[in-house]
Amino acid sequence: MQPKTKGIAVAVTGTTAGLVGLLVMTLPADADQEPELPELSATELVESALTAKAPAFEGTVEVTNDLGLPSLPALPGLGLANAESARIYHDGDDGARLSVQRGSTEFTAVTGPDGTWTYDSESNTATKYPGVDPTETVPRHGGLSDPARAATEIIDVLSDSSTVTIDGTARVADRDAYELVLTPKPSERTLLREVTVAIDAATKLPLRFEVMPNGSPEPVVSAGFTEFDVTAQPDELFAFTPPRDADVTTADPDKARKALPKHADPSQALDDVGEALGGSLSVTGSGWDTVLTGAVPEEAFAEAAERLNELGGPDGPPETTALDVLNQFGERFSEGGVSGTEFTTHAGTGVVTDDGRFAVGAVPRQVLIEALEQQ
Amino acid sequence: MTTMIAPSELRLTRARVGLPRLLWAELRWIFRRPRTRVMLGLLAVIPVIIGIVLTFADGGPTGDADPPVFVTLASSALALPIGALTVLMSLLLPLAITNSSGDALAGEQANGTLRGWLLAPVSRGRLLLVKAFGVAVVGLVAAGLVGTTGVLTGLVSNGTDGLITLSGTTLPLLDALGRVAIAVGWVTVQLWALGAVALAISACTEHPMLVLATVLGGVIVSQLLLVFDSLAWLHPFLLPSSWESMINLVRDPIWWDGLGEGLVRAACYMVIGLSLAYARIVTSDG
Structure with missing residues (x-):
C-alpha cells in the first residue's frame, strides 16, 4: 500500500474508532427497551413490594429535579435544587451504609453491629445514635401482618383520588422493572400528570420514583438507582470506628427514639x-x-x-x-x-x-x- | 557518500539497531535536556510546598487552636498526594507532557535533527513508537514524582496514622499507598491521552510553542466549557470532565464509576491522537 493511502486509512479508522468510543459513552445503556415480564395486577405488585426483603446489594442513587425554582443566590438552604448522588450498601439483613456526595465532602451513615453512626467529613464530626434499633429507623410497614389485605387497603385509599395501573415495563439501572403509575382522577385539580414508581421485577424493591408535570415529558422530580447490583457485601462496610481527631458526639437516645415514631x-x-x-x-x-x-x-x-x-x-x-x-x-x-x-x-x-x-x-x-x- | 548501499547491507543495518536500544537512546536524549529535569524537579517540589503550607496553617499566624479539618486531613499521606495530583492536573502536568510532545517531533524538526531520524533505516511507525514511548515515560515520571513527594511529605508531617477517608474510615498505610499508586496510574493515562493529541499536532508543525499553545488552550477551554450546565451534552466528549472524579479515591469504598469512564475517555483520545500522528508521519516527505 502507498504510504499516503495507508496513512489516510489509519487516520480515518483511528479517528472514527475514537469518536465512536466517546459517543457510545454518552448513550444511556438501554433506556428505551421494554423487557418482557409476566403479567401482574397492581394489587399483586404492591403486595409483593410490601413483603419484599432487601437482598444484599450496592447501588448508586441520583436525585434530580427540574422544579424551575427561581434561583435565589441570597437565600441559603436552596442548594437542594442541585443534583446529588449517593451510594447505598445493604447486607441483606440489618446492616446498611449510605454515602452522600456533596462536592468534595461526604456524609456517611452506617448502621450495623456497632450501632448507628453518622460521619460528616466537612466538619469531621462523628455522631453515635445509641439504643436506636436500626430496624426502627426504617419504617417496617408496621402492622402489615397480612400483606395481601394491606395491599388492597393501600390501593383502595389511593383509588379515591387516583387510578393505579401497571403501565408496562422499563429498564432501570440495567434491571427489568414494572412501572406502577398513579394518575390523578379527572376531578383532581392538579398541575401533575402522574407519579411513576419503577419496581424491580426480581427483588420487588422500588428502583425509581418520578413525578411528571402536565405538558412536559421530563419529570420534575426523579429519584432512583442508576446502578443496582445484588451481590454479597463485605462486613467491614457496616462497621464504623470514628477516625482519630474527629469530634465524637452521642445523640440523646431518648430524643432520637422519640423523634422516630413522632415523625412517622x-x-x-x-x-x-x-x-x-x-x-x-x-x-x-x-x-x-x-x-x-x-x-x-x-x-x-x-x-x-x-x-x-x-x-x-x-x-x-x-x-x-x-x-x-x-x-x-x-x-x-x-x-x-x-x-x-x-x-x-x-x-x-x-x-x-x-x-x-x-x-x-x-x-x-x-x-x-x-x-x-x-x- | 554517493556509493550505493546494497539492499542486503541495509537489511543488516536495520536488524542491528534493536528497539530497546532506540528507546533507551530516546530516554537518554529526553532526560539529558536541562528543561526536562528542571520541569520535573519543580513539579516534585509542589506537593512539599502544599504540605508545608497546610502544616503551618494549623496554629499558624492566627493562633487558631482548632484548625479547620481539611487542614489536618489534607496534609495526610493519603489526601496530600491525591490532592496535589488533582490540583496539578488542571494545568502544570498537562504543561509537562505537552512540552515533551512538542520537543519530540516539532522540536526536532526545528533543530533539523528529525531529518536524521527520517533518513535512518528506521520505519516511520517505529519512529512514532519511540517518540510516543519517550513522551509516555515523561508522563509517568511526572505523575510518579508528584505522588512520591506527596506521600513522603504527608508521612513526615502527619505520620502513618490519620489516613482518613472522606467516609470517616481510617486506612492502613499499605492500603493508602495502593490508592496513591492507583491515582498516579490514572493521572498517567490521562496525561498519555493529552500527549497523544499533542504528538499529532507536533507531527504537523515545526514550532514546539504551537503544540504547547494548542493543547494547553484546549485543556483550559474544555475546563471552561465544563462550567456551563447548558452544554451538558458536550461534557462527555471533553477529557477533563472526569478529572474531578479523582476525589473518589479518597472515599471508602472507592467509587469507581467516574474513574473507569475517565480511562475509556482517555483511551479514545489516545487512539485518535496516535492515529493522526501516525498518518502525518507516514505521509510527510522528511
Missing part, C-alpha cells in the same frame, strides 16, 4: 413544622389537590431583606424591603378579594398574600385561593 405520624409532623415556623399550618383538600396553608413568619422575610441589603453593599441598590424580596421572585396578582404574590414552579404554585398568609400545593392558583378563603 404526618399530622404530628405538621404540627412540629408549624411550631418551628411560629404559626399553625393546616391542610385543605385531599389527594392530589391538597393545599397547605399557614401564616408567614415575619422574621423570615425581614432576614432575607437584610441579607440582600448586605450583599448590595453601600453602593448597592436602595434598601430592599420584605415586599421587594417577594416581588423580585414572584408575580403580583389580585383575585376574588385576595391579593398578594404568586410563585410558580413546574410542579406547583405558592402564594403569599398581603395580609401575611401563604398557601402551597401542586395545584393552580385558583385552588390555593379557594383554600385561603375557606380559612
Whole structure:
C-alpha cells in the first residue's frame, strides 16, 4: 500500500474508532427497551413490594429535579435544587451504609453491629445514635401482618383520588422493572400528570420514583438507582470506628427514639413544622389537590431583606424591603378579594398574600385561593 | 557518500539497531535536556510546598487552636498526594507532557535533527513508537514524582496514622499507598491521552510553542466549557470532565464509576491522537 493511502486509512479508522468510543459513552445503556415480564395486577405488585426483603446489594442513587425554582443566590438552604448522588450498601439483613456526595465532602451513615453512626467529613464530626434499633429507623410497614389485605387497603385509599395501573415495563439501572403509575382522577385539580414508581421485577424493591408535570415529558422530580447490583457485601462496610481527631458526639437516645415514631405520624409532623415556623399550618383538600396553608413568619422575610441589603453593599441598590424580596421572585396578582404574590414552579404554585398568609400545593392558583378563603 | 548501499547491507543495518536500544537512546536524549529535569524537579517540589503550607496553617499566624479539618486531613499521606495530583492536573502536568510532545517531533524538526531520524533505516511507525514511548515515560515520571513527594511529605508531617477517608474510615498505610499508586496510574493515562493529541499536532508543525499553545488552550477551554450546565451534552466528549472524579479515591469504598469512564475517555483520545500522528508521519516527505 502507498504510504499516503495507508496513512489516510489509519487516520480515518483511528479517528472514527475514537469518536465512536466517546459517543457510545454518552448513550444511556438501554433506556428505551421494554423487557418482557409476566403479567401482574397492581394489587399483586404492591403486595409483593410490601413483603419484599432487601437482598444484599450496592447501588448508586441520583436525585434530580427540574422544579424551575427561581434561583435565589441570597437565600441559603436552596442548594437542594442541585443534583446529588449517593451510594447505598445493604447486607441483606440489618446492616446498611449510605454515602452522600456533596462536592468534595461526604456524609456517611452506617448502621450495623456497632450501632448507628453518622460521619460528616466537612466538619469531621462523628455522631453515635445509641439504643436506636436500626430496624426502627426504617419504617417496617408496621402492622402489615397480612400483606395481601394491606395491599388492597393501600390501593383502595389511593383509588379515591387516583387510578393505579401497571403501565408496562422499563429498564432501570440495567434491571427489568414494572412501572406502577398513579394518575390523578379527572376531578383532581392538579398541575401533575402522574407519579411513576419503577419496581424491580426480581427483588420487588422500588428502583425509581418520578413525578411528571402536565405538558412536559421530563419529570420534575426523579429519584432512583442508576446502578443496582445484588451481590454479597463485605462486613467491614457496616462497621464504623470514628477516625482519630474527629469530634465524637452521642445523640440523646431518648430524643432520637422519640423523634422516630413522632415523625412517622404526618399530622404530628405538621404540627412540629408549624411550631418551628411560629404559626399553625393546616391542610385543605385531599389527594392530589391538597393545599397547605399557614401564616408567614415575619422574621423570615425581614432576614432575607437584610441579607440582600448586605450583599448590595453601600453602593448597592436602595434598601430592599420584605415586599421587594417577594416581588423580585414572584408575580403580583389580585383575585376574588385576595391579593398578594404568586410563585410558580413546574410542579406547583405558592402564594403569599398581603395580609401575611401563604398557601402551597401542586395545584393552580385558583385552588390555593379557594383554600385561603375557606380559612 | 554517493556509493550505493546494497539492499542486503541495509537489511543488516536495520536488524542491528534493536528497539530497546532506540528507546533507551530516546530516554537518554529526553532526560539529558536541562528543561526536562528542571520541569520535573519543580513539579516534585509542589506537593512539599502544599504540605508545608497546610502544616503551618494549623496554629499558624492566627493562633487558631482548632484548625479547620481539611487542614489536618489534607496534609495526610493519603489526601496530600491525591490532592496535589488533582490540583496539578488542571494545568502544570498537562504543561509537562505537552512540552515533551512538542520537543519530540516539532522540536526536532526545528533543530533539523528529525531529518536524521527520517533518513535512518528506521520505519516511520517505529519512529512514532519511540517518540510516543519517550513522551509516555515523561508522563509517568511526572505523575510518579508528584505522588512520591506527596506521600513522603504527608508521612513526615502527619505520620502513618490519620489516613482518613472522606467516609470517616481510617486506612492502613499499605492500603493508602495502593490508592496513591492507583491515582498516579490514572493521572498517567490521562496525561498519555493529552500527549497523544499533542504528538499529532507536533507531527504537523515545526514550532514546539504551537503544540504547547494548542493543547494547553484546549485543556483550559474544555475546563471552561465544563462550567456551563447548558452544554451538558458536550461534557462527555471533553477529557477533563472526569478529572474531578479523582476525589473518589479518597472515599471508602472507592467509587469507581467516574474513574473507569475517565480511562475509556482517555483511551479514545489516545487512539485518535496516535492515529493522526501516525498518518502525518507516514505521509510527510522528511
